[in-house]
Amino acid sequence: LLNGSKVKKGAVNTLGDVQLVFSQTLHNLSPQAEKCVNVLERNSGITRENFAYGIIALTAFYLMFGSEGHFVCDLICFIYPAYKSLRKIDQQSTKHALKWLLYWTIFGTFTLTDHFADTINQILPIYWLVKCTFCVYLFLPQTDGTNHFRDTILAPIFELLHHKPREIVSLFELQINRSNVEIPAKAVDSSTSPIQANIAKKVDVVRKAQIPVIFVIGAPGAGKGTQCAKMVEKYGLTHLSTGDLLRNEVESCGARADSLKKMMQNGELVPARIVLDLLKEAMSRATINGSRGFLIDGYPREIIQGEQFEREVQSPDLVIYFKADKKVLYERCMNRQKISGRFDDSSETIQKRLKTYEIASALVVDYYDQKGKLLQITSEGTVEDVFAIVETHLDKIISKFRG
Incomplete structure (x- = not known):
């Protein structure tokens, strides 16, 4: 579905942007995915948007309260990035390989904080939901989160350190x-x-x-x-x-x-x-x-x-x-x-x-x-x-x- 989408990549900054890109993505699927979704809509009478919202809501609920929230979270955060990483390595694309290298570095950093997940979830059961949401933001082509994170957070830090x-x-x-x-001074x-x-x-x-x-x-x-x-x-x-x-x-x-x-x-x-x-x-x-x-x-x-x-x-x-x-x-x-x-x-x-x-x-x-x-x-x-x-x-x- 992600590979077939014709929606333009770019930073998504507001809730309105998220809704717009989400809707565009669902209506610009690959031919194979479009056929499956059309059959699903005809047989159920439920729109693709409502299906998608339902799946997201159920996934979020399970990540917060399910017994295998850790596994589901890591599965979501692993499958698509792993596939794209292998494709870029095969294509010998240095630019995109660096993007996925940064993603895996961030994903690996999360494994250190996973140690405290049980403690966090005892207070508020949101750790796996937050981790999953952030990683999805990083790897989705529509949000281009990894590059945005690099440019806005890491680049200024590296520039200062250098x-x-x-x-x-x-x-x-x-x-x-x-x-x-000369500008008259004001309290700052x-x-x-x-x-x-x-x-x-x-x-x-x-x-x-x-x-x-x-x-x-x-x-x-x-x-x-x-x-x-x-x-x-x-x-x-x-x-x-x-x-x-x-x-x-x-x-x-x-x-x-x-x-x-x-x-x-x-x-x-x-x-x-x-x-x-x-x-x-x-x-x-x-x-x-x-x-x-x-x-x-x-x-x-x-x-x-x-x-x-x-x-x-x-x-x-x-x-x-x-x-x-x-x-x-x-x-x-x-x-x-x-x-x-x-x-x-x-x-x-x-x-x-x-x-x-x-x-x-x-x-x-x-x-x-x-x-x-x-x-x-x-x-x-x-x-x-x-x-x-x-x-x-x-x-x-x-x-x-x-x-």
Whole structure:
């Protein structure tokens, strides 16, 4: 069933995402599984969703109260990952082999905590349920939990451990001194790190300015930069490209430049916290210098980024999504590479970036569509035709702030 599913992989961040992916998975089965499920639905009169919910509920109940909860838990956590691991070893796929190596490391770590399972279950019988749920989250292709766990939990720890003490001090000084603008100090929670406290004080300026914030999203080559240039020319907005901010950070040769460059060369998504901090600093500097609003290009890539931005800065007033056919996107990126010579625009990297974006973008687009803030535009026409559509909607947004 998992192998036959056509549902896109990607991080699942909210209950709504879980329900959406769950339903999509059940309706995008392999041909063999689809036949079996259709027969089951016809003969029983019960929908596949209700069948699935029932099986999950019974399994959860047994994991909590069944006499062989330990065995059932390990069976669920073992069969599919073992099958996929053997397949990847046979295919000699280094990237995916590393993913499954990390999974088995985490699974093995659980065997140490299994020793305390009886004690935990005497207090609250949830140990096997929690272990099973977490492992399923790690190995399901729809959640891509192992890679998400690596990027959000392990990568920052490893990066910190790899820095020498002097380099850590340099990173601290870089964050504090990146902006020469003086911001009036406010009381900050003593539990907040000095770096985050400094950024938090700066972003207050953005909130108080009450200026429009517009996200511009779309795959590489969708024409975001071209359209942003025209929007800047007409409306006087500040254009912030997350790609440019990251490349500038790499070129600064700071403490995290090497790790960022490696991620960008591999076509991987940069951790959300780094991107958000760079954005907040750039926005605070621009606001103090008189910015009349922001076009944030290439952001957010994941729902978690959008949620963090809304919590720590403000909600976007509009999200413009430029879309185009894959072939058009690839050709545009390759043509740009010939002109720009950017280190992250090689043929292999472009293909990986397009794939990475495709996986991550579907949930982001749906997230803002449900909020009623999404403007979806096909960008395969001329620059002028596409901008004419943009103007129609952006005029209304800008007029709310400027009268």
